[in-house]
Amino acid sequence: MIIAERKPIQEITASLVPYKNVLMVGCNTCVAVCLAGGAKEVSVLSAVLRLALRENQPELTIAERCVERQCEAEMNAELATEIGSYDAVLSTACGVGVQTLAEQFPETVVLPALNTKFMGRPEELGVWSERCAGCGNCVLDRFGGICPVTRCSKNLLNGPCGGSANGRCEVDPVNIPCAWQLIYDRLARLGQLERLTAIEPAKDWSTSRHGGPRRVIRKDVKL
Amino acid sequence: MNKLVIIGCDRSAGEALRSLQETGYCLPEGVIYQPLPCGGSLDVLHVLRALESGAERVLVLSCYADACRSFNGNTWAEKRTAAAQALLTEAGLGQERITYRQVSPNMSADLGAWIHTLINLEPVEAQDRA
Numbered sequence: 353m354i355i356a357e358r359k360p361i362q363e364i365t366a367s368l369v370p371y372k373n374v375l376m377v378g379c380n381t382c383v384a385v386c387l388a389g390g391a392k393e394v395s396v397l398s399a400v401l402r403l404a405l406r407e408n409q410p411e412l413t414i415a416e417r418c419v420e421r422q423c424e425a426e427m428n429a430e431l432a433t434e435i436g437s438y439d440a441v442l443s444t445a446c447g448v449g450v451q452t453l454a455e456q457f458p459e460t461v462v463l464p465a466l467n468t469k470f471m472g473r474p475e476e477l478g479v480w481s482e483r484c485a486g487c488g489n490c491v492l493d494r495f496g497g498i499c500p501v502t503r504c505s506k507n508l509l510n511g512p513c514g515g516s517a518n519g520r521c522e523v524d525p526v527n528i529p530c531a532w533q534l535i536y537d538r539l540a541r542l543g544q545l546e547r548l549t550a551i552e553p554a555k556d557w558s559t560s561r562h563g564g565p566r567r568v569i570r571k572d573v574k575l
Numbered sequence: 576m577n578k579l580v581i582i583g584c585d586r587s588a589g590e591a592l593r594s595l596q597e598t599g600y601c602l603p604e605g606v607i608y609q610p611l612p613c614g615g616s617l618d619v620l621h622v623l624r625a626l627e628s629g630a631e632r633v634l635v636l637s638c639y640a641d642a643c644r645s646f647n648g649n650t651w652a653e654k655r656t657a658a659a660q661a662l663l664t665e666a667g668l669g670q671e672r673i674t675y676r677q678v679s680p681n682m683s684a685d686l687g688a689w690i691h692t693l694i695n696l697e698p699v700e701a702q703d704r705a
């Protein structure tokens with residue numbers, strides 16, 4: 353899932369200065385799970401913004417809506433009849449949701465309320481961590497299901513580096529486990545340590561961001 | 576306008592308030608009590624909505640640690656109060672609008688004193704300007 357974080361309130365209030373009548377639209381999928389932009393967070397943020405702007409922008413009104421998945425135009429269709437009556441939309445979806453709204457409603461100003469961070473998972477209550485960088489050519493089969501691209505701070509495919517100590521990464525030993533220690537331990541558990549004797553060739557990054565914006569096309573489901 | 580909204584666990588804050596009322600005490604004008612089944616059911620939104628609806632201050636009350644019937648309701652009440660305070664601070668509004676206290680059912684005199692203190696503080700806007 354996509355993990356995001358609310359922008360600083362001052363940044364959001366600054367972006368709202370030119371507007372009087374704002375629609376805040378949340379997304380009830382990824383950003384609801386990471387407690388950044390679901391229906392609940394829309395209510396909390398809009399309440400804080402109303403309180404914060406009560407004196408300086410007393411005429412500002414903020415309406416609240418939440419769609420199921422803002423990255424799918426069909427799910428935003430319910431906004432079509434009313435979205436034109438607002439000066440701006442403040443979206444608490446990830447960057448994909450914000451751009452979907454902007455593409456779908458070209459006459460409407462759409463502002464982001466979140467900073468989209470990464471693809472990851474909930475690790476424990478209140479903690480989310482990165483798992484995939486979307487490299488476009490998954491190598492998890494060779495590394496015991498642990499991604500060296502994302503979880504090794506130096507993206508090493510033939511690790512570890514010299515900075516791994518006591519199973520921790522030198523970049524931030526407190527918070528980051530050494531991905532190569534994790535890979536070693538996992539392969540040992542699976543009885544596949546011999547995999548580490550093979551040199552992983554240089555990765556072809558053209559499948560990643562280096563090849564420009566990417567598309568996936570499935571002819572079998574495309575009309 | 577409500578000067579003060581008290582949001583509290585009904586098992587502790589509510590009991591303390593009822594004991595106080597049995598002595599003839601009436602909540603002062605502009606003070607309302609909003610009971611929660613447990614401090615753990617406090618939501619940041621309860622606090623913000625109270626302020627949005629015109630409360631000058633919010634007092635959040637939960638049980639003492641280890642006295643919560645649901646084990647850690649007091650911890651969640653304290654955390655969520657702190658989250659609401661952090662939001663107000665970030666928004667430049669000052670966290671002193673929100674007070675958190677732990678209370679037990681036999682602390683009716685303390686509760687009466689806290690209410691008295693909070694409703695007699697200067698309005699927050701006046702403090703901000705000072």
Ligand code: SF4
Nearest residue numbers: 379381382423446449
């Ligand atoms: S817009 Fe789509 S990708 Fe983004 S948070 Fe919502 S469901 Fe997830």
Ligand code: SF4
Nearest residue numbers: 484485487490491499
């Ligand atoms: S190898 Fe690439 S696709 Fe696979 S998990 Fe890592 S970044 Fe994601």
